[in-house]
Amino acid sequence: MARTASDVLAGGWDDIVVGAGSAGSVLAARLTEQNGRRVLLIEAGTEPAPQSGPPGSPVLTGANWDHAASVGDTAPGTGRQYPYLVGKVLGGSSAVNGAIALRGLPADFDGWAAAGNPGWSWPHVLPYFRRLESDADHPAGALHGTDGPLPIRRPAPDRLSATATAFLAGCRAVGLPARPDLNDGGTGAGPIPANLAGRHRVSAADAYLEPVRGRDGLAVLDRCEVTRVLVVGGRATGVELLLDGRLHQVAADRVTLCAGAIGTPLLLQRSGIGAADRSVALGLPVTADLPGVGGNLIDHPLVPVWSAAAPGVCGDDDPWHEAMARVATTGGEADVNLLLVANVRGAAIPGIGAVLGGDAGISVGALLLAPRSRGTVELTHADPKAAPAIRLGLGTDPDDLARLMNGVRLAWSVVRSAPFAPVVSRTFLWTERMVDDDALLRRAVANFVSPTWHAAGTARMGTAGDPGAVVDERLNVHGVAGLRVADASVMPTIVRAPTNLTCIMLAERAAEWMR
Template sequence: MADAEVVVVGAGSAGCPLAARLAEAGRRVLLLEAGGDVPADLRDAGSMAPVPGSPATWDVTAVLPEGRSVRVPRGRVLGGSSAINGGYFVRATPADCAGWAAAGNDLWSYEAVLPAFRRLEDDRDVGGRPGHGTGGPVPVQRPAQGSAVVDAFAAAVDALGFPAEPDKNAGGEPGWGPIPMNVAGGLRVDAATAYLRPQPGLTVRSGVQVRRVLVERGRAVGVATDDGVVRADEVVLAAGAVGSPHLLLLSGIGPAALLRAAGLPVVVDLPGVGTDVSDHPDVYLPWTPSRPLPADGGPLHSALNTGDLELQPWLTPFPPVGTGDDLVLRVALQAEESRGRLVLDPAHPTALPRIEQRYLTEEADRRRLREGVRLAVELLRSAPLAPLVARRGGPPDDVLTDDGALDDWLRRSIGTAVHLAGSARMGPDGDAGAVVDQRLRVRGVEGLRVVDTSVLPWTPSRGPAATAVMLGERAAELVLG
């Protein structure tokens, strides 16, 4: 007899809602998580990923331009990365979903996923309006009180002609507005806190490290863990955009040449596993306030979205950039055309893979980030903001006006938002790079699905936290038929 009807690997942003909804529908579900409870000091919404080496994270390495390596923390706790992020909870846009649908995934149009977005949320500001939800497991609120910085940025954005966007989850025209957040009482409400409660049919086991999927005669029949074997009628990988493709590779599911080079068996030759990685490359422009500017609350409040760019002032110092009391203005490319990949260490394939981001390999990405940096400087120089800015960091004026010099500065300065997607992406029959179909079933293996942001054809143009939770909700609908 199987240990469960469904075993879900990863109690993160998508795994928690999927497991909870399947159990509610009467399925016998076993949810496995490598980590444990969220440390108390991480529940504060103003905190983010803990220090390197923390047991609460997987510390993945990403390789950026110029050969620079940076840490990419992934949540290793109940709640996954939803327990260590900034609390930013903005939906994928209708245009994002339309793009996924046009790529052959019509089950992921905005109309198709909107019920899942509504079901997951308890929007305490606009929940009664069309397209929003109330009473769901995830509280959603927008920062109410502004500050001198927020007010000055709002005036600067308005002076440059950008529209207001009072509700970034309404699917309307992008612009300047408050960031919806999954925060209540100053505490981040992660996916485990929101969804996991005692209920018949749901068993949660933490501290369990899954090593591979067991495949017999073309069908997934369970998983191998450090403690033994768990058998199930269906296996779902929800271990994140690094963890899920890594488990596929360790299970012999992936590009045959890569598997052979790492000494792994070839169960199914799936060229797309670990490829087509997309993210949000970003840079930070530090600026020194001309007077003390106390912030009321956490670092995030509002953002300017222009379609494929996001400009976000931080209201508290950001130690990796600037010094002392410097604040920063983040500039992110939200529609990256360059694609990265996961790379195994052939000598140690079970070790965490590294991410080769390949940022800025496409001219369109360089052009748009140049435009974003120049827009950021224009905002800091604008009449509403200039009195607050004692001096600006970032590219000098002579670099700012020279495309080649600015590209060099971008290569040296670029970072990553850690908004990974695409590493086991969905796609229709005939799409050689697709790992799963649009019902999230792994090609070539019966009884195996992937449910996390790795299946998205590309990262949405807003941070993916809300979309990851929606994935779990939508996947439950597809599993239950």
């Protein structure tokens, strides 16, 4: 419903949702299905620009928070730095990511349940995964939904690019089985399910928010940054926000943070919700002493094997992401994805443009699914404009390094396989000797590891007796009534998939509890 800024700022909202991303768009749309519910959705970004580039290619400029992160375990701002780009746009990271629509695995959610969150086991979450999707490729059975808001499609075998066809053949050549539906939880190689309609990305905002923008009770305020949550007597009463250079306070009965695993802990910390000693050091009031805020930062580490495409292999419109393999490198549960990224041009990936020159790039990367390494995200100053300190800690656990080494060796074997070798003209940075020698490979993995911008875990759920927990299993912030978190921050452990689809599921569940 169209409203003036003065109408919005007057308050009286039932709910304020902070962040119109993968979770916030869903939550606002679902809550306003209830007649009379008044919901204000606040987004720091605005409408995304028209899509350009190959289908599924990420948007790395103009629609992102331009954070920088320390990749390893060094102090923030030191050691190897990497851009940490998350969505600052309606749709959030679902509007700028690779449009990969993979679920977490059943064992991921059973692990959440075993960690003190019994309502998050696989049988509890499957109905919400089905609710969110319209999967026309596998309509039969109890695993998939067919009438949800989000379209999910896989490329048909006869529509795959030459690169993806060669990759799947290379996977078969090294002994990996075919897996036509990578959302069934099994291992093997197959086409990537994507949230695309034709060749166009469908973000959470496209699927959920856009159809209801005129709904009574819903207001969307963009180009507006929330600076803190207002808390009085242990209860959230609204938010403070920065609009057109001025601070305003807006009242609501409930506040839900959907600002992502970087934005949400920073907003909590600015509100005095976090480690008490850190709040005092920054000159902030101690609203709730929750030392877990900003800790437990998890991302999927990726080590790519980059090659230049052979002449004529990559068409201008070939998608970036068409195929991958989920593998168990140690014989147990799946622990690595082999992710094919094709038709990469120019400076689309940090540090790669100069290496490729004018060639199209192809990567077969080893992506670690269940990393043990952890990082942190912290305020550096009470000023909301101050850059945060992000330490990813990628590859700091020895087991992570060992499994990434296994993954790189498998990726290398696919790249060198008879079906795949003809689609590349040369491979960069890697040699047979590096891959064969443990010491050289360990050093290379540590040097080449990069984030995938799948931040999670920084306001994780757990029981009130768990010193690292920030929210309970119904996503209520411990010690602050009327305040919830519903985004990737709450994941106790990261799912073995890109986080977008799981964030949408989280919001579907939260909306049901909040009705």
